[in-house]
Amino acid sequence: MTTALFPDLVVNGEEVPHALIAAETQNQDAPRGKPGIAWRKAADAVAIRTLLLQEARSRSVSAVPREVGKGRFETEEEALIRGLLETEVETHPPSEAEVHAEWQKDPSRFRAPPLWEVSHILCACDPRDEAGRQQALARAEAIATRAAQDSAGFAALAARESDCGSKAAGGALGQLGPGDTVPEFESSLRTLAEGEITKAPVLTRNGYHVIRLDACAEGEVLPFDVVRDRIALALEKTNWARQARTFVNRLIEASEIEGADIGRA
Numbered sequence: 001m002t003t004a005l006f007p008d009l010v011v012n013g014e015e016v017p018h019a020l021i022a023a024e025t026q027n028q029d030a031p032r033g034k035p036g037i038a039w040r041k042a043a044d045a046v047a048i049r050t051l052l053l054q055e056a057r058s059r060s061v062s063a064v065p066r067e068v069g070k071g072r073f074e075t076e077e078e079a080l081i082r083g084l085l086e087t088e089v090e091t092h093p094p095s096e097a098e099v100h101a102e103w104q105k106d107p108s109r110f111r112a113p114p115l116w117e118v119s120h121i122l123c124a125c126d127p128r129d130e131a132g133r134q135q136a137l138a139r140a141e142a143i144a145t146r147a148a149q150d151s152a153g154f155a156a157l158a159a160r161e162s163d164c165g166s167k168a169a170g171g172a173l174g175q176l177g178p179g180d181t182v183p184e185f186e187s188s189l190r191t192l193a194e195g196e197i198t199k200a201p202v203l204t205r206n207g208y209h210v211i212r213l214d215a216c217a218e219g220e221v222l223p224f225d226v227v228r229d230r231i232a233l234a235l236e237k238t239n240w241a242r243q244a245r246t247f248v249n250r251l252i253e254a255s256e257i258e259g260a261d262i263g264r265a
Helices: 018-027 035-057 078-089 096-105 130-149 151-161 166-167 183-190 224-253
Strands: 009-011 014-016 067-071 115-124 172-178 202-204 207-217
Touching: 009 035, 014 018, 014 035, 018 035, 018 096, 035 078, 035 224, 067 202, 078 224, 115 130, 115 151, 115 166, 130 151, 130 207, 151 166, 166 172, 183 202, 183 207
Parallel strands: none
Antiparallel strands: 009 014, 115 172, 115 207, 202 207
């Protein structure tokens, strides 16, 4: 049923089932309590997918689903869209001059991985256990407050309070690099300055952590020869995406779309 919040989507006379848009909403970010925003974003995405499928079928594109991961294959629709884009979008490797110019814009963007020297205090819990999680959070917040008041006493505090075996070393975890810890922990490290303690406990699958970044060794700037292939690949991908957007925009301009923002003048 059509409503202002969830309008029907019609692409070149083809009515798209609401169920397809509803399924797509889970892939769209939107503020809590604003389902209309998620729906509109989903409708845009489904409209573009529908346009590409219509074009692929009108051209009698044939494509066999490829393996995209261990035991995972494209759907037939994904294969059709890929086949269409492979036909329409043609890219060429960037020239040596283009790659070098991109590197010269800011060589400091291309560095070896950093090394972090880290200490932490763990308040262990199972995040799926609501009561246990709230109890661990309250304990971690109290510890974080005490740590902020006496940074020099962090090791002693860890030795008394931490649920991690590192408590024997005052909470010290030694040197960590990217990928050495869980994403939530690493993400927090990237926001800290040397000597800084997380203002709020960080939740991971192991519980709540109060983290201190003891030292950070930023990776050295890598020479052009080392990063040349990485830059070339990034430029080629950017060029492909630009041409793909241009192609999609041409399809949109030549189409009649109702119920999606992309179809509006």
